[in-house]
Amino acid sequence: MSPEARGTGALSLAALLGLWAVAALLTGDAMILPAPWELVAPLLQEVRSGELPRHLGATLGRVIAAFLLAMSIGVALGLVMGRSARADRWLDPWLVVFLNLPALVVIVLCYLWIGLTEVAAILAVSLNKIPNVATVLREGARALSPDLDAMARVYAMPARTRLRHVILPQLAPYIAGAARSGVALIWKIVLVVEFLGRSNGIGFQIHMYFQLFDVAMVLVYALSFIAVMLVVEWRILQPWERRVRRWRAA
Amino acid sequence: MAHPATLGAARAALAGGMTEVAIRAKAFGGTPVLGPVAFSIAAGDVLAILGPSGIGKSTLLRIVAGIDRDFEGRVTRPDRLAMVFQEPVLLPWRSALDNLRLVHPGLSQSAARAALDRVGLGDKGAAFPGQLSLGQQRRLALARAFAGRPELLILDEPFVSLDPETAETMLMLTESLIAEARPATLLVTHAEAEAARLATRILRLTGRPATLAEDAAPGQGGADDKGEGHGRA
Ligand SMILES: Nc1ncnc2c1ncn2[C@@H]1O[C@H](COP(=O)(O)OP(=O)(O)OP(=O)(O)O)[C@@H](O)[C@H]1O
Ligand SMILES: [Mg+2]
Numbered sequence: 444m445s446p447e448a449r450g451t452g453a454l455s456l457a458a459l460l461g462l463w464a465v466a467a468l469l470t471g472d473a474m475i476l477p478a479p480w481e482l483v484a485p486l487l488q489e490v491r492s493g494e495l496p497r498h499l500g501a502t503l504g505r506v507i508a509a510f511l512l513a514m515s516i517g518v519a520l521g522l523v524m525g526r527s528a529r530a531d532r533w534l535d536p537w538l539v540v541f542l543n544l545p546a547l548v549v550i551v552l553c554y555l556w557i558g559l560t561e562v563a564a565i566l567a568v569s570l571n572k573i574p575n576v577a578t579v580l581r582e583g584a585r586a587l588s589p590d591l592d593a594m595a596r597v598y599a600m601p602a603r604t605r606l607r608h609v610i611l612p613q614l615a616p617y618i619a620g621a622a623r624s625g626v627a628l629i630w631k632i633v634l635v636v637e638f639l640g641r642s643n644g645i646g647f648q649i650h651m652y653f654q655l656f657d658v659a660m661v662l663v664y665a666l667s668f669i670a671v672m673l674v675v676e677w678r679i680l681q682p683w684e685r686r687v688r689r690w691r692a693a
Numbered sequence: 694m695a696h697p698a699t700l701g702a703a704r705a706a707l708a709g710g711m712t713e714v715a716i717r718a719k720a721f722g723g724t725p726v727l728g729p730v731a732f733s734i735a736a737g738d739v740l741a742i743l744g745p746s747g748i749g750k751s752t753l754l755r756i757v758a759g760i761d762r763d764f765e766g767r768v769t770r771p772d773r774l775a776m777v778f779q780e781p782v783l784l785p786w787r788s789a790l791d792n793l794r795l796v797h798p799g800l801s802q803s804a805a806r807a808a809l810d811r812v813g814l815g816d817k818g819a820a821f822p823g824q825l826s827l828g829q830q831r832r833l834a835l836a837r838a839f840a841g842r843p844e845l846l847i848l849d850e851p852f853v854s855l856d857p858e859t860a861e862t863m864l865m866l867t868e869s870l871i872a873e874a875r876p877a878t879l880l881v882t883h884a885e886a887e888a889a890r891l892a893t894r895i896l897r898l899t900g901r902p903a904t905l906a907e908d909a910a911p912g913q914g915g916a917d918d919k920g921e922g923h924g925r926a
Pocket of ligand 2: 751752779848
């Protein structure tokens with residue numbers, strides 16, 4: 444990202460903050476909508492007591508686990524469905540069912556069937572995301588170049604080389620797209636899962652402060668995780684995308 | 694993986710490097726495209742196949758190369774294949790040098806550089822294919838084909854849509870590379886002159902479904918008189 448684009452991004456975030464400040468002033472009631480600066484003290488208190496890092500870490504761990512699980516299964520499934528018309532005919536109805544199953548239903552059923560465990564929580568989140576990743580990657584697999592396929596076959600390229608240097612580069616934009624929308628969706632569902640059946644994590648804390656009607660603390664926890672996700676976007680996702688797109692810009 | 698197991702026995706029975714093609718029929722969804730087509734190419738021979746657009750030349754090459762397995766008949770081919778496609782078909786996300794080395798894992802860095810030098814791309818090793826002109830991409834595809842020391846080389850109109858000068862450069866390059874490596878070569882083209890220069894034998898695809906006709910040439914098969922064209926290389 445150019446310094447100019449980065450500057451625009453920062454400015455746009457500042458504008459959002461300004462909007463919030465104005466809304467808070469108009470509301471005039473810190474119980475309903477505290478101004479941005481009124482969150483600084485509770486934030487520092489939570490950081491110092493170690494509560495915020497602990498719950499943030501728990502949520503982040505779940506997001507990473509569910510993300511890796513959903514991406515690897517979704518990519519594999521999408522590849523198979525995109526490459527084999529037969530597999531696609533068999534699996535497509537499943538995909539439609541799971542795509543239309545509300546997240547809440549999956550979560551509740553996982554908890555009922557498996558119990559209120561970490562496994563059930565991560566599985567429930569992954570199940571919500573897998574159909575989505577598979578759908579995107581199926582499009583990618585369908586768009587794979589038959590010419591490159593023929594070339595790899597004629598020159599008898601080894602399967603691993605073919606996957607890494609012929610197939611994955613073609614799928615990279617699809618994987619990046621699925622990852623980008625995936626992280627956003629997954630962390631929202633992780634919160635619901637924590638809200639309903641975990642005893643730590645941001646979702647658990649929000650549940651608690653919701654019952655205490657503590658808007659400031661709800662915002663502190665939600666915003667601190669959003670901050671983490673912005674860092675992930677800027678420091679990991681975007682640099683990675685730039686790297687795999689280098690050949691296009693050249 | 695370019696060799697169906699069923700061909701193993703037949704291949705073993707052959708002298709090294711022989712390519713035998715015996716197609717009975719090939720159809721696309723009920724529309725016959727190729728009828729009986731049979732020929733063989735020995736190492737060092739260059740067989741040119743002429744024919745109008747849409748007759749089935751690329752279809753035939755794809756069958757010989759093992760890309761298309763859905764046909765009646767059988768094809769016996771050696772182990773090391775190389776093909777120059779109608780389009781360059783490079784990996785756009787890898788450098789020119791990597792385009793050679795990924796396809797031929799046994800190729801050393803210096804051998805890959807030498808192969809690029811040979812086709813006049815010595816200074817383009819780090820460039821992505823998108824940064825090369827079409828003529829340069831074609832030459833890279835040619836370098837890739839020869840870098841594997843192929844026993845069977847298949848060329849599908851490798852010189853189309855190039856300006857006459859670049860086409861001539863490519864043609865001379867191909868001539869000398871074939872003379873050095875002496876693979877069995879199967880060349881498809883529209884251009885009679887091209888065929889006459891490179892080929893030791895010329896066949897023509899005609900009819901629908903297409904079958905082979907020996908080119909109208911004196912003597913038996915035209916292999917002798919066309920030999921001069923090759924000798925010039
Ligand atoms: N995948 C396919 N499905 C259906 N028909 C096809 C397919 N590929 C080729 N054909 C048909 O088979 C015939 C032969 O095609 P082919 O590409 O082999 O022609 P060609 O001789 O190589 O022509 P050109 O000189 O223009 O490249 C054409 O009529 C084409 O429409
Ligand atoms: Mg063709």
